[in-house]
Amino acid sequence: MDKITALVTESAELTPGIQSLTVRLPESTDWDVRPGQFAGLYPADGSMLLMRPISVCRWDPARRELRFVYRPAGAGTRSFTALREGDTIDLLGPLGNGYDTEALAGRHVLLLGGGIGVPPMLELAAALRNAGAETQVTAALGYRTDELFLAEDFRETGAEVLIATEDGTAGTKGTVLDAVREAGIRPDAVCACGPMPMLRAVKRYAEELGIDAWLSLEERMACGVGACLGCVVKTRETDAHSHVKNARICTEGPVFAAREVEIG
Amino acid sequence: MSARPDMSVTIAGVTLKNPVMTASGTFGSGMEYGQFVDLNRLGAVVTKGVANQPWEGNPTPRVTEVYGGMLNAIGLQNPGIDVFIERDLAFLSQYDTKVIVNVCGHTEEEYLEVVERLAEEKRVDMLEINVSCPNVKEGAIAFGQKPDALCRITERIKKIAAQPVIMKLTPNVTDIAEMARAAEAGGADAISLINTLTGMKIDIERRCFVLANRTGGMSGPAIKPIAVRMVWQAAQAVQIPVIGMGGIASAEDAVEFLLAGASAVAVGAMNFHDPYLTEKVADGIEAYLVRHGIGRVTDLIGAVNG
Numbered sequence: 001m002d003k004i005t006a007l008v009t010e011s012a013e014l015t016p017g018i019q020s021l022t023v024r025l026p027e028s029t030d031w032d033v034r035p036g037q038f039a040g041l042y043p044a045d046g047s048m049l050l051m052r053p054i055s056v057c058r059w060d061p062a063r064r065e066l067r068f069v070y071r072p073a074g075a076g077t078r079s080f081t082a083l084r085e086g087d088t089i090d091l092l093g094p095l096g097n098g099y100d101t102e103a104l105a106g107r108h109v110l111l112l113g114g115g116i117g118v119p120p121m122l123e124l125a126a127a128l129r130n131a132g133a134e135t136q137v138t139a140a141l142g143y144r145t146d147e148l149f150l151a152e153d154f155r156e157t158g159a160e161v162l163i164a165t166e167d168g169t170a171g172t173k174g175t176v177l178d179a180v181r182e183a184g185i186r187p188d189a190v191c192a193c194g195p196m197p198m199l200r201a202v203k204r205y206a207e208e209l210g211i212d213a214w215l216s217l218e219e220r221m222a223c224g225v226g227a228c229l230g231c232v233v234k235t236r237e238t239d240a241h242s243h244v245k246n247a248r249i250c251t252e253g254p255v256f257a258a259r260e261v262e263i264g
Numbered sequence: 265m266s267a268r269p270d271m272s273v274t275i276a277g278v279t280l281k282n283p284v285m286t287a288s289g290t291f292g293s294g295m296e297y298g299q300f301v302d303l304n305r306l307g308a309v310v311t312k313g314v315a316n317q318p319w320e321g322n323p324t325p326r327v328t329e330v331y332g333g334m335l336n337a338i339g340l341q342n343p344g345i346d347v348f349i350e351r352d353l354a355f356l357s358q359y360d361t362k363v364i365v366n367v368c369g370h371t372e373e374e375y376l377e378v379v380e381r382l383a384e385e386k387r388v389d390m391l392e393i394n395v396s397c398p399n400v401k402e403g404a405i406a407f408g409q410k411p412d413a414l415c416r417i418t419e420r421i422k423k424i425a426a427q428p429v430i431m432k433l434t435p436n437v438t439d440i441a442e443m444a445r446a447a448e449a450g451g452a453d454a455i456s457l458i459n460t461l462t463g464m465k466i467d468i469e470r471r472c473f474v475l476a477n478r479t480g481g482m483s484g485p486a487i488k489p490i491a492v493r494m495v496w497q498a499a500q501a502v503q504i505p506v507i508g509m510g511g512i513a514s515a516e517d518a519v520e521f522l523l524a525g526a527s528a529v530a531v532g533a534m535n536f537h538d539p540y541l542t543e544k545v546a547d548g549i550e551a552y553l554v555r556h557g558i559g560r561v562t563d564l565i566g567a568v569n570g
Contacts, residue, residue, distance in 0.1 A: 001299050003539055042537070047332045049484055049537040076329075092539070222327040222334060223536045225299070227292035229312075229341045230327035243343035244320045251296075 001225065003042075003092045004029050009065060011083045015147035018071055018116070019081050020057075023089060025064040033059040034098030035124035036191075036216055036255045039066065040224045042090040043076045051092050052076045053221050053250070055120035055193070057150070066091075069119035069150060095224050096254045099124050099191060099214060105131040110187035111159070112176045112202055114142040114194025118150055120216055121193055125157040138162065138187060140179045142194065146170035177205055187211060191255075196263065203258040213258035219249045226251035234262035269553035270560040271546070273307070273527050275505045276428035276453035278389050280307035280362050280528060283561055284518065284546040287509045287532030288313055288366035288392060288432070289338065290483075291542075293352035294359070300539035303359040305546055307528060311352060313368035313394045316377040318344035322399060323476040328465055333484025333511070334533055335463050337399040337477035340368050345381050357387040364430065368394040372407075372417055376424060383426035390427050393417070396434030396459035398481045408434045408459075411446035418450025428453035430507060433498070435487075436462050440494045441501035448502040456507035456530070457498055458491045483533035485511040492524050499525025499566055513537070515548020522549075525566040 006023035014020045025031055033056055040051025054077075058067035072078040083089060101124070109128055113121040118141050128137050137159040141151055146169035154161045163171025164179035172179035175198065180187075186209075192202040193216035206213030219231035232246040233256065239247040245262070247253065271282040285308040291297050294309045303309060321341025328335050342348070348365075356363045365388050369375035375393065382388050395408035395417060407417045408431075418431055431447040433440065435458035447455050460481025465474040491510020499506045508526030511533070512518050518529045531542045538544070553561060 003300070046485075046537075048329060049332070049534065050327075050329045050334060051536075220325040220327050222336065222533075223290075223296070223539075225296045225539065227296040227312075228290060228327065228336070228536065229321065229338050230324075230336060232321070232324060232326070232341070241343075242341065243318045243347050244341065246320055246341060 001093065001095070002029065003090060005088050006066070006091050008083045008085055008087045008089060010085060011081070013081070014069060014149045018069060018147070018149045020067065020069050021080060021083060022065055022067045023091065025066065027064070029064065031094050033066065033094045035101065035127045036098035036120060037094045037096045038254065039068070039091045039093030039095060041068070041080060042092070043079045044089070045079060048076045048079070050222055051224055053095065053218070053224060055216070056094070057119035057122050058126065059123055071116040092224055095250055097252065099255050101127045101131055104128060104135070104189055104191070106134045107188040108136040108138070110180065110185070110190040111137060111139040112190060112192035112194065112198070113139065114176055114198040115144070117192070117194030117198070117216070121191070122150055122153055122157070124191060125154055125159045129157050138185055140164065140176040142176040142198070143170070175201065177201055189213070192216065200263055203263065206258055214255050215258050215261065216254050217249050217256060217261070218254065221250055224250050236260055236262060269550060269558060271550055273562055275507070275527055276390065278362060278428060282307040282546045283522065283528040283549065284542055285364065285507065285528055285530040286310050286535070286542060287530040288394065290532040290535050293348070294356055295352070297535060297539055301543045303361050305543050306361045307546070308362035308364050308389070309356055310364040310392055310530060311348070311366050312342060313340045313366045313397070314342050314345055314348045314378060315340065315368050316345055316374050318342065318347070325475055328474045328480070330463065330465060330482065330486070332486030333482050335465055335475060335480030335482050336460070337475045337480035339399050339477065340397055342368070345378050349381070349385060353385060353387055362389040363387060364390040364392050366392045366394050366432070368397060370400070372420060375417065376420060379421050379425050383424060388427055390430055391425055392430040392432050392456060393421060394432050394459070396432050398434065398436060398460060398462045398479065399477055405434055405436065408443065409437055411442050414443060414446040415450040418447050418452050422451040430454040430456050432459055433457040434459045435490060435494055441497050444498035444501045448504050452504060454505040454507060455498060455502065456509065458487070458494050458510045461487055461490065483511065485513045485534065487511045488517060492520055495521055495526050496524040496568070512545065513541070515545045515552060518545050518549055519552050519564060522561070522564040523566070523568040527565050
């Protein structure tokens with residue numbers, strides 16, 4: 001884990017309100033990035049002192065390239081949209097635990113991505129492609145409209161892709177779980193990233209089916225490395241670090257077994 | 265070739281290899297940032313506040329950024345003194361740095377229980393008493409905003425403490441000099457300041473408070489001029505050493521605090537911006553001394569002219 005200065009190799013709007021940013025890490029870095037991990041991106045303006053935690057969408061170890069797909073929300077993430085090829089950006093990472101792809105190997109894995117929760121699922125879909133022939137991946141992706149960013153990239157990984165849109169302009173009208181039910185699939189495990197109401201529904205869905213579920217959580221963060229205790233989630237059991245029922249999303253997470261977290 | 269400047273400072277009989285510490289709550293117990301900096305290079309590690317029992321802290325959101333700084337309302341989540349001694353203190357004692365344990369509590373008795381437990385711990389070099397956290401409902405800041413209450417809790421802690429006692433002061437008072445004198449009158453060996461300034465941020469789109477706790481403590485470079493002013497006022501008011509902190513982002517900032525009268529400095533929120541900062545500040549202070557032909561860092565303490 002370290003803070004490094006990376007070179008921007010691509011920065012573009014994918015669809016309205018969704019940005020893509022690819023950076024190349026310096027040769028001296030030895031980052032080994034797992035799906036579900038994230039990096040802290042620092043705005044160049046020092047009045048914004050905290051990093052912005054953004055999940056890894058793709059990792060190419062041979063080229064040392066990291067791709068992020070993010071939604072500009074505040075001044076910090078908006079400042080990243082001005083980056084151009086050849087610019088530099090400071091990154092802290094790789095952060096968080098990531099998904100345990102070995103635990104998913106050999107299963108029929110359902111990946112659920114809602115909105116800006118879609119991008120981190122792509123690296124997981126790509127990793128699971130190499131997790132043995134018997135591993136089957138279905139990706140159910142939820143969007144507001146028919147601006148289906150990254151859907152084609154999921155298909156390229158070999159995953160079966162289901163689409164849900166809020167306005168019904170593409171795929172199933174409704175949520176990702178509506179699309180899953182409509183397709184009548186029966187997964188052995190589910191991994192999800194998206195807004196909290198979706199994650200709550202996924203937790204219930206997995207409980208009803210009696211299957212394992214892992215959720216990628218987000219929270220406002222300061223340090224990103226487990227020191228400040230800013231980003232915690234209520235847990236069912238006392239966790240080994242905090243000795244209270246509050247685990248650090250940046251360190252014990254962001255990926256948690258659904259049964260371990262109290263998300264209401 | 266001239267000799268390297270003497271970077272050591274002595275506070276209440278404890279000699280630190282250099283005047284750079286970590287500000288409580290921004291550095292855990294050193295484990296996390298030990299991946300970035302060599303803890304042996306720091307004058308002292310000041311731990312996150314520890315209480316007699318585990319504390320859950322506040323609901324989230326607990327942190328948010330503001331212009332040139334941040335607000336936090338962690339609420340002193342901590343694993344309690346037993347786990348602290350077994351794990352965090354054991355970890356820190358592997359390093360050649362001084363260990364300053366920050367102590368928190370809701371009541372005088374809770375503080376005293378922790379101080380008593382730590383009295384048996386030879387690996388603890390000093391105690392820093394948090395009577396200034398703005399984010400917990402009982403205790404903490406209540407002891408730090410009234411001179412007589414501050415004096416009294418300092419006296420009670422001093423009676424049982426085996427290590428030198430630093431009282432950490434809040435800037436959320438009318439007269440910092442009066443509070444500094446109260447700590448000194450209670451027998452404090454040193455004071456540290458400033459803790460965070462109480463602030464608030466409102467999300468105008470959702471028309472709600474950003475932090476679950478509504479208010480939070482502000483830290484970061486934006487508060488530094490206030491901190492330098494208060495360190496100077498406190499240092500003028502007392503004979504005991506002052507440890508200065510509040511928005512330090514560089515060695516130059518640290519030198520400012522030393523010139524204002526601080527005997528040591530602590531790096532806080534800016535660790536989050538630059539995890540290597542503590543070491544850079546130590547190196548930068550030394551470079552400043554060399555550049556100005558000053559032989560000892562102690563020559564800077566309170567050396568502002570005029």
